[in-house]
Amino acid sequence: MYSLSDFDFNLPPERIAQFPLPDRSASRLLHLDGAQIIDRTFADIVDLLQPGDLLVMNNTRVLKARFFGVKDTGGNVEVLVERVLDNRTVLAQVRASKSPKPGTKICLSDAFWVTAGERAGEFFTLHFDADVFDLIETYGRLPLPPYIEHAAGEVDENRYQTVYSKEPGAVAAPTAGLHFDEALLDKLRAKGIRTAEVTLHVGAGTFQPVRVEKLDEHKMHTEWYTIPQATVDAVRETKAAGKAVVAVGTTSLRALESASQSGQLEAGSADTALFITPGYKFRTVNRLITNFHLPKSTLLMLVSAFAGFEEIRAAYAHAIASEYRFFSYGDAMLLTTKEIY
Structure with a gap:
């Protein structure tokens, strides 16, 4: 073994x-x-x-699955979409000084708001107000692996x-x-x-x-x-x-x-x-x-x-x-x- x-x-x-x-x-x-x-x-x-x-x-x-944003309470967050559940909902990793509670509003990329839902193990449910794929493609960043040291470019x-x-x-x-x-x-x-x-x-x-x-x-x-x-x-x-x-x-x-x-x-x-x-x-x-x-x-x-x-x-x-x-x-x-x- x-x-x-x-x-x-x-x-x-x-x-x-x-x-x-x-x-x-x-x-x-x-x-x-x-x-x-x-x-x-x-x-x-x-x-x-x-x-x-x-x-x-x-x-x-x-997906361009990485976002940086801010909670409605002012705290900075980093979001990595893990899975798209439907065209309005995703599971995501959320890094913040304090984990967002259900109902917390988060502004991503200074462009749009999402609402935190219930925890799902290590992930958070995030609810979008428009099509998930459109917003991800328009405002997200490509999530290069952690061992690649440069930010994603063209x-x-x-x-x-x-x-x-x-x-x-x-x-x-x-x-x-x-x-x-x-x-x-x-x-x-x-x-x-x-x-x-x-x-x-x-x-x-x-x-x-x-x-x-x-x-x-x-x-x-x-x-x-x-x-x-x-x-x-x-x-x-x-x-x-x-x-x-x-x-x-x-x-x-x-x-x-x-x-x-x-x-x-x-x-x-x-x-x-x-x-x-x-x-x-x-x-x-x-x-x-x-x-x-x-x-x-x-x-x-x-x-x-x-x-x-x-x-x-x-x-x-x-x-x-x-x-x-x-x-x-x-x-x-x-x-x-x-x-x-």
């Missing part, structure tokens, strides 16, 4: 990518093939996938979204998808590699480290996902042909595996709190494209479950020594699962 300390590693701060590369597909790609580690570039993905393979991509779009507005994003609702990007540009997608399609979509709205909890040594005591954050029937059909056709289902990012993988708990992939929408650790038996995904993950994170545990604990430790040590770029704006990995259920 693994414990939290097994998933710690020492990362020099200079290895954390602060800005994206000029070209999306110019990142490096660490190809982990069993125990073999091969240094490649991301554009090599065309050669590493086969005709008939299926790339499953998360089409979520990052470059980030474009590069912290995938080129295929279309369903607004995430507060963090599905970063493995950031390496794809239209030219690369065209090359993949020309080779006969198919694509399908899922939606999983990434929450801020994706950046939270696990804080309990015993992993079975960790309470996993929830995220909302949906699997279209067309994607289910594409997965079944791919498997029937003996080809690989390739998840683009851990979010796509979590959506697919969450919808496969009956033993086969099923269409639909739900919340998932699936916590994947070594020993988990994968039901749908054969290969995974992913970035490098934070120490002690649930995502590091997920990739260790997928490709092997010792293999991932060796790959991360190689990546650090070889000066790969880490985290959201960093380089990528291509992994193959050791076994599928």
Whole structure:
């Protein structure tokens, strides 16, 4: 049984990518093939996938979810929208010297007012007087991850979204998808590699480290996902042909595996709190494209479950020594699962 300390590693701060590369597909790609580690570039993905393979991509779009404002009592607040519940209501993290009580009015971005509702665990319910998505897009700020030290600028507005994003609702990007540009997608399609979509709205909890040594005591954050029937059909056709289902990012993988708990992939929408650790038996995904993950994170545990604990430790040590770029704006990995259920 693994414990939290097994998933710690020492990362020099200079290895954390602060800005994206000029070209999306110019990142490096660490190809982990069993125990073999091969240094490649991301554009090599065309050669590493086969005709008939299926790339499953998360089409979520990052909201401009961060706001600064002031309560009607005068106190400053910072708001990070976690989830849109309907077109007038959100769940949000609210940072203030004193937590707002139900009924408190908050002016955001010197532009509009919201009303605090009841607490929902660590979040607050906030009620808007106009369309949530319009106000967020007009007045919000892009919520870059906490390890990126600059405020979001014009470059980030474009590069912290995938080129295929279309369903607004995430507060963090599905970063493995950031390496794809239209030219690369065209090359993949020309080779006969198919694509399908899922939606999983990434929450801020994706950046939270696990804080309990015993992993079975960790309470996993929830995220909302949906699997279209067309994607289910594409997965079944791919498997029937003996080809690989390739998840683009851990979010796509979590959506697919969450919808496969009956033993086969099923269409639909739900919340998932699936916590994947070594020993988990994968039901749908054969290969995974992913970035490098934070120490002690649930995502590091997920990739260790997928490709092997010792293999991932060796790959991360190689990546650090070889000066790969880490985290959201960093380089990528291509992994193959050791076994599928």
